Amino acid sequence: MSEKRRFEPKIVAFFCNWCTYTAADLAGVSRIKYAPNARVIRVMCSGRVDPQFILDAFAKGADGVLLGGCHPGDCHYAEGNYKTLRRMRLLERMLKGMGIEDGRFRLEWISGAEGDKVKVVINDMVEKVRALGPLDLPGRAKGWDKELEALAHGVRKSEDKKEPTHA
Amino acid sequence: MRIGFYICHCGTNIAGTIDAAAVRDFAAELPGVAVSRDYKYMCSDPGQEMIVQDIRDNKLDRLVVAACSPSLHEETFRKAAAKGGMNSFFFQMVNIREHNAWVHEDKAAATQKAKDQVRAAITRVRFHKALEKKSVPVNANVLVVGGGIAGIHAALTLANAGKTVTLVERDSTIGGHMALFDKTFPTLDCAACILTPKMSAVKNHPNITLWTYSEVSKVEGYVGNYKVTVKRKTRYIKEDLCVGCLDCIEACVFKEPKFRDDFNQGLSKRKPVYMSFPQATPKLVTIDPETCIQLKTGKCRKSCAEACDRKAIDFELKDEMKELEVGAIILATGFSAFDPKRHAYYGYGRYPNVYSALEVERLVNASGPTNGEVVLRDGKHPKAIGIIHCVGSRDEHTNKWCSRVCCMYSLKLAHLLKEHTGAEIYDFYIDMRTPGKTYEEFYDRLLQEGVHFIRGRVAEVNDWAMTPEEEGKLVIRVEDTLAGFVRRIPVDMVVLSQGLEARKDAGDVRRLFNIGCGTEGFFQERHPKLAPVSTFADGIFIAGACQGPKDIPDTVAQAGAAAAEALALVDAGHVELEPNTSHVVEEECCGCKSCVPLCPYSAISFDEAKKKASINEVLCKGCGVCAAACPSGSIRQNLFEDEELFGEIEGVLS
Numbered sequence: 001m002s003e004k005r006r007f008e009p010k011i012v013a014f015f016c017n018w019c020t021y022t023a024a025d026l027a028g029v030s031r032i033k034y035a036p037n038a039r040v041i042r043v044m045c046s047g048r049v050d051p052q053f054i055l056d057a058f059a060k061g062a063d064g065v066l067l068g069g070c071h072p073g074d075c076h077y078a079e080g081n082y083k084t085l086r087r088m089r090l091l092e093r094m095l096k097g098m099g100i101e102d103g104r105f106r107l108e109w110i111s112g113a114e115g116d117k118v119k120v121v122i123n124d125m126v127e128k129v130r131a132l133g134p135l136d137l138p139g140r141a142k143g144w145d146k147e148l149e150a151l152a153h154g155v156r157k158s159e160d161k162k163e164p165t166h167a
Numbered sequence: 168m169r170i171g172f173y174i175c176h177c178g179t180n181i182a183g184t185i186d187a188a189a190v191r192d193f194a195a196e197l198p199g200v201a202v203s204r205d206y207k208y209m210c211s212d213p214g215q216e217m218i219v220q221d222i223r224d225n226k227l228d229r230l231v232v233a234a235c236s237p238s239l240h241e242e243t244f245r246k247a248a249a250k251g252g253m254n255s256f257f258f259q260m261v262n263i264r265e266h267n268a269w270v271h272e273d274k275a276a277a278t279q280k281a282k283d284q285v286r287a288a289i290t291r292v293r294f295h296k297a298l299e300k301k302s303v304p305v306n307a308n309v310l311v312v313g314g315g316i317a318g319i320h321a322a323l324t325l326a327n328a329g330k331t332v333t334l335v336e337r338d339s340t341i342g343g344h345m346a347l348f349d350k351t352f353p354t355l356d357c358a359a360c361i362l363t364p365k366m367s368a369v370k371n372h373p374n375i376t377l378w379t380y381s382e383v384s385k386v387e388g389y390v391g392n393y394k395v396t397v398k399r400k401t402r403y404i405k406e407d408l409c410v411g412c413l414d415c416i417e418a419c420v421f422k423e424p425k426f427r428d429d430f431n432q433g434l435s436k437r438k439p440v441y442m443s444f445p446q447a448t449p450k451l452v453t454i455d456p457e458t459c460i461q462l463k464t465g466k467c468r469k470s471c472a473e474a475c476d477r478k479a480i481d482f483e484l485k486d487e488m489k490e491l492e493v494g495a496i497i498l499a500t501g502f503s504a505f506d507p508k509r510h511a512y513y514g515y516g517r518y519p520n521v522y523s524a525l526e527v528e529r530l531v532n533a534s535g536p537t538n539g540e541v542v543l544r545d546g547k548h549p550k551a552i553g554i555i556h557c558v559g560s561r562d563e564h565t566n567k568w569c570s571r572v573c574c575m576y577s578l579k580l581a582h583l584l585k586e587h588t589g590a591e592i593y594d595f596y597i598d599m600r601t602p603g604k605t606y607e608e609f610y611d612r613l614l615q616e617g618v619h620f621i622r623g624r625v626a627e628v629n630d631w632a633m634t635p636e637e638e639g640k641l642v643i644r645v646e647d648t649l650a651g652f653v654r655r656i657p658v659d660m661v662v663l664s665q666g667l668e669a670r671k672d673a674g675d676v677r678r679l680f681n682i683g684c685g686t687e688g689f690f691q692e693r694h695p696k697l698a699p700v701s702t703f704a705d706g707i708f709i710a711g712a713c714q715g716p717k718d719i720p721d722t723v724a725q726a727g728a729a730a731a732e733a734l735a736l737v738d739a740g741h742v743e744l745e746p747n748t749s750h751v752v753e754e755e756c757c758g759c760k761s762c763v764p765l766c767p768y769s770a771i772s773f774d775e776a777k778k779k780a781s782i783n784e785v786l787c788k789g790c791g792v793c794a795a796a797c798p799s800g801s802i803r804q805n806l807f808e809d810e811e812l813f814g815e816i817e818g819v820l821s
Contacts, residue, residue, distance in 0.1 A: 008276075010819075010820065012816060012819055012820065018683075018703055019683075022238070022703070024265065024266055024270075025236045025238060025262075025265040025266070027265070027270055028236070028264060028265025028266060028269040028270050029265060029269070031269050031270070032270060033270055033271065033272055034270055034271075036267075036270075036271040036273060036276040036277055036279075036280050039280065039283050039284060039287065039819035039820075040262070040266055041287070041812065041815050041816065041819070042237070043791065043807055043812070044747060044789055044790055044791055044804075044807060045790035045791055045792060047790055047791065047792035047795060048790065048791030048792065048794060048795050048804065048807055049795060050794075050795040050796075050809070052809075053812055053813070053816060056813060056816050057816050057820065060816060060817055060820040060821070061820045062820060073678065074678065074683075076681060076703070076704075076790075077767060077788060077790035077792070078681075078767040078768075079767050080767075080790045080792050083765060083792050083795075083796070087795075087796075111683065111686075112683045112691060112703070113683065113684065113685040113686045113691060114686065119270075
């Protein structure tokens, strides 16, 4: 039997235009090689990233989401990355509650000069998410639907047996 | 919807890794795609013409090009779209070169990634809206920060073109590092002779306002319309009255100079009231508040003020804040020389006869502390001198980069020291780097002059004599890599050729002006080859050694380039801005005010009567923070609307 194909995680990466996107451009110009699993979506500032984008990416099948912004104090828009940080700390707690493991979402500060850090972060994230295995939130969501349905069914059945308490 | 899709081979840059035909065929099947083509160079004229023609012939209403980074060719294809008669913002670029072909080796995986990227853009572009660039007027005045040779040259170039320039310098005089030098390599022409006429020209130019002893403290606004606050520190001298006669210095209660003279690198002393050097520009004295008795204690005879017949000294003067409005800014803030104390094994600061190169520049200078006589700290004249290259350059422990100028200035110092002292000169180098017009010839000349060149990184400088000849000398221990053995060379004087590094406060300065720094700390240019004096902040340019180590000819050339870029900007009279600002859809705004405190530019206001937020598009810089925070989703950022970004997410994942 041929060797089982290695799981290749799908990573969606939101990169800010001024620091991290530029760093990824620099990595390209410098021909720094890294794992091909990340798909970059450019935003002007990491502060543009609505937590909904990250949830949506997971819901649509991403195994990991990476958010890259300028280092604290270096934001092109003065303080957008602080707002990102605040939002993402809350989001991380929410993700945990949803059963999405640590490491599937990652916030990194990568400056325009740190082409090498793009490689290090993406490679490291791909390895860690690969170890976690597929997230398959769409598949899990179907399971949750079934569970809910079963619960609802159970409630209906018990309600059928009982007399209504009021009209 | 009729989408045109194009994939560029970029020669083999892209097509060498990504199967362009496969991506083309894949895109052709995506919904809405009317035309899908591949071409060797999309950015070439025939490539663009193909797009223009297709838009007309096939009535395309959206355009997607998969090629390089949008920072390179987004504008090119927007223009092609416009030429074909399409709104240029109906275009989306896919970066399959920098973000894909150049960083991946697995061709199948790279091609799959390219397909995902393309699908994202094609899904997104459907939601694009027609937009227009905003045109804003540009203030024609320019601010130059830093009064070294770079700032001087840039200011003069702009002023000669008829622009009003303000030159701000932190020090009490302009001139920068170049004013410290005696001679310049490789021509050995006198630094002062070529610099001081330019300094005077700055002072006397009707279009230049020179503010020395001043610092930029605040920068607001955007390209073409910067508002800058400058702190003008007081010298405790009425600048319009002082004529630089120096009578006050003579009259100071300190009969002898007592305090470190920074201009002479601490090789001499100065009084609390001082002028850095005779050709200081502007020709004004300055009172140092750290050492002046009157300013420190308020109890001094004030003999200096008495001596001034023009009554120019006033201890009550205060710092002033001045506001400026400019269209462009040139940063020419220079470098710091490496502190040789960080290489403890070379003995700087421990052995008095170990000198930094900048100290030696002053020592050999006819207007220096010894009038050009090379006399050591112990009063002796050196018979043997060792010059050590790469102190704080090409070193894993300190600075990894080559400082570019040290080999050449070491050769210059070798020549000058030999000329001034007749001593034996030993020059220790790792590699002799002399790239530049007539530079190698200068090295040849030094070989002819009998300087001893020893190839090897010096291990240590100490005073432990092992033989009678070494008694009372400094011993340089080095592995001579050409001879193949370790040598001990006794000398009377050691010169450490310091490397160049970013100024200590370069990080603060770049934050002030909202530009970037490389990992080594120098200011980051927008593109290393094609935009070497531009930065990521439009309208802010960089010149000289603040961008990286360079010699005087390169610095002047770069200053001219920065002046030309600034001129091109301010002369156009107006500038077009990306329309990526945000706006509030009033009907959907619930009046929660969440967005109002988020905006760092105070662009969002709240109309209490209507209970709605509104965004001032002139103040908005287009970060999108408010759009992400709005709970009702009523704030839209042009080019980055929710549906566009959700489309992209769906595209990369489906």
